[in-house]
Amino acid sequence: MRLTPDQSGLIRRAEKVTFTFDGASVAGHAGESLAVALLRAGHLHLRDAPEDGAPRGAFCCMGLCQECVVRIGGQVVESCRSVVASGLAVTSLKEQQ
Amino acid sequence: MTEMCDIAVIGAGPAGANAALVASRHGLTVTLLDEQPKPGGQVWRAKSAAILDAPSTPESVAGGQLRQHLQNSAVTHLGDSRVWQIEQSADGWVLHLLRHGQVPSLRARALVIATGAREFVQPVPGWTTPGVLGLAGATALFKQELALPGKRTVVSGTGPLVFFVAAEIRRLGGEVAAVITPNSRGDWLRALPAMARRPDLLMRGARWVADLMLAGVPVHWRHAVSEVEGNNNVKTVRFRKLGADWSPKAEARSVEADSLCLGNGLIPAVETAQLAGLALEHRPALGGWVPKRGADGETAVPGLFLCGDGAGIRGAASAEIDGQLAGLGAAQHLGAETAAERARLRPSYTRAARFGMAMTALSIPRKGLAKLTRDDTIVCRCESLTYGAIAAEIAGGAASTNAVKSGLRAGMGACGGKFCQSTVARMIAQAEGGNEADVPPPTARPPLRPVPVAALAGDFDYSDLPIPKPAPL
Numbered sequence A: 001m002r003l004t005p006d007q008s009g010l011i012r013r014a015e016k017v018t019f020t021f022d023g024a025s026v027a028g029h030a031g032e033s034l035a036v037a038l039l040r041a042g043h044l045h046l047r048d049a050p051e052d053g054a055p056r057g058a059f060c061c062m063g064l065c066q067e068c069v070v071r072i073g074g075q076v077v078e079s080c081r082s083v084v085a086s087g088l089a090v091t092s093l094k095e096q097q
Numbered sequence B: 001m002t003e004m005c006d007i008a009v010i011g012a013g014p015a016g017a018n019a020a021l022v023a024s025r026h027g028l029t030v031t032l033l034d035e036q037p038k039p040g041g042q043v044w045r046a047k048s049a050a051i052l053d054a055p056s057t058p059e060s061v062a063g064g065q066l067r068q069h070l071q072n073s074a075v076t077h078l079g080d081s082r083v084w085q086i087e088q089s090a091d092g093w094v095l096h097l098l099r100h101g102q103v104p105s106l107r108a109r110a111l112v113i114a115t116g117a118r119e120f121v122q123p124v125p126g127w128t129t130p131g132v133l134g135l136a137g138a139t140a141l142f143k144q145e146l147a148l149p150g151k152r153t154v155v156s157g158t159g160p161l162v163f164f165v166a167a168e169i170r171r172l173g174g175e176v177a178a179v180i181t182p183n184s185r186g187d188w189l190r191a192l193p194a195m196a197r198r199p200d201l202l203m204r205g206a207r208w209v210a211d212l213m214l215a216g217v218p219v220h221w222r223h224a225v226s227e228v229e230g231n232n233n234v235k236t237v238r239f240r241k242l243g244a245d246w247s248p249k250a251e252a253r254s255v256e257a258d259s260l261c262l263g264n265g266l267i268p269a270v271e272t273a274q275l276a277g278l279a280l281e282h283r284p285a286l287g288g289w290v291p292k293r294g295a296d297g298e299t300a301v302p303g304l305f306l307c308g309d310g311a312g313i314r315g316a317a318s319a320e321i322d323g324q325l326a327g328l329g330a331a332q333h334l335g336a337e338t339a340a341e342r343a344r345l346r347p348s349y350t351r352a353a354r355f356g357m358a359m360t361a362l363s364i365p366r367k368g369l370a371k372l373t374r375d376d377t378i379v380c381r382c383e384s385l386t387y388g389a390i391a392a393e394i395a396g397g398a399a400s401t402n403a404v405k406s407g408l409r410a411g412m413g414a415c416g417g418k419f420c421q422s423t424v425a426r427m428i429a430q431a432e433g434g435n436e437a438d439v440p441p442p443t444a445r446p447p448l449r450p451v452p453v454a455a456l457a458g459d460f461d462y463s464d465l466p467i468p469k470p471a472p473l
Helices: A034-040 B014-025 B058-071 B135-145 B161-171 B185-195 B199-214 B271-275 B316-333 B339-363 B367-372 B387-395 B401-408 B421-432 B453-457
Strands: A016-021 A024-029 A069-072 A075-078 A089-091 B002-010 B030-033 B051-053 B076-078 B081-089 B092-099 B105-113 B117-119 B132-134 B152-157 B175-181 B219-221 B223-229 B236-242 B248-256 B259-263 B266-268 B280-283 B288-291 B304-306 B378-380
Touching: A024 A034, A034 B135, B002 B014, B002 B092, B002 B316, B014 B030, B014 B058, B014 B105, B014 B316, B030 B105, B058 B135, B081 B271, B105 B316, B117 B135, B132 B135, B135 B152, B135 B161, B135 B259, B152 B161, B152 B223, B152 B236, B161 B175, B161 B199, B161 B259, B175 B223, B175 B236, B175 B248, B185 B199, B185 B339, B199 B219, B223 B248, B223 B259, B223 B367, B236 B367, B248 B367, B266 B288, B304 B316, B316 B339, B367 B421, B378 B387, B378 B421, B387 B401, B387 B421, B401 B421
Parallel strands: A016 A089, B002 B030, B002 B105, B030 B076, B105 B304, B132 B259, B152 B175, B152 B259, B175 B219
Antiparallel strands: A016 A024, A069 A075, A069 A089, B081 B092, B092 B105, B117 B266, B223 B236, B236 B248, B280 B288
């Protein structure tokens, strides 16, 4: 018996589109958070910490910690506050991509 | 471009949105600013455009109603707006915003600050590993995207939030590897009298725990995560039994997982209030440092009002009423007659606040939890500064959070100190003899949020540059 029902089958999401992360093709739902699409695709390591080069990824999920920043169109943006769109070219802030 | 309104409200959660609604009902022009695209705050965060249909939850219903009320009101909601600087002017306030890459400003005769809270995470070795999310942070994934933090998740932290997060993971089809909470069953039993005021919430919580038990998910009471292993992603989560003051003891045990949600209660987000000129006071029962305020959101600064978790962690139910009181207080300041309405609301605020503070009491970390942070543990994530480096700076004479910040840059990084300052303050208090009330947070400085230089510089041409007249020879 489950007191908390599994409702995952009842969720309807927007169509899947593809974008790129460091050149690799990633599928995400149009309009969803970029951080979530990357997380689902297994791209957790989004940047290297500037001081010690250690791997970092999304942490606070609400636009405060700046851990999930990526580069889109030359701008450094928080992936948790960015939105998936078809054809988006996203690059990480890793030292070696 | 500078717009003018009677009242500007910063933060569109339950407090700010309700402040805006009541003030608007009194005929005042109100602009409601928030960094999210839609109102609701963190607790009632709206679903993203990618969710076409999903079962409702108590949070989605409450948020939906709030968004409907705002839509039907005269309130101007400016989403995607980050306030990065506040100035007082002769006739009120000037707010500098960052919105869609532009930096417009907004003038208001009165200001209501409802900036809510952020979470406290006690640093442990490996907490910077990708796949470790904040406990409150994870709720943003659930509410906005109905997404999971991973395939198999350890959920760890204090208060009711840890069980909400575990239940949401199960509702969304994920696997909870273990629940690890510093609270004991006894802590919860002692909170029962206060919780009995909200039998609905008590029942909901009891259901979450019973479901975990039935599903065979291990719940480790009076334990805490002590280390995260894995380099580029979470592989193993180690945890330890805690003593009465939450000092870790005994050998660590471990559980395999690909993700960890970790949080130790909420902290009032006070930088905006500090920047607006409010002094802080140390109120441990409210989550730490809170701006000083009087009745109905009033503050020492005329025309400046404060409400919600940013004034002390009392929870969403209390924030709704607190917001109405502050909105009515601001309306009164601008000439409306709201005394009777406020008097009617005060008893229900007191009741809701009592419940919220009981939950806060469960969520506040006890002293011993700080011992989870080891010498080589990173405390300041932005600058990769370890506990040991910060302790050495303190031992060398840095006796305030401002001194540690200017000496080491702990708190000067991209996050603006939002995830290290509480730990740093506790370290200073400990080194100086143990009183946290003697170690306030650093002075708030603009920008409150990162502002791209391009947004400030704007588009300009060489010919736009003013060329001063050459000096006479």
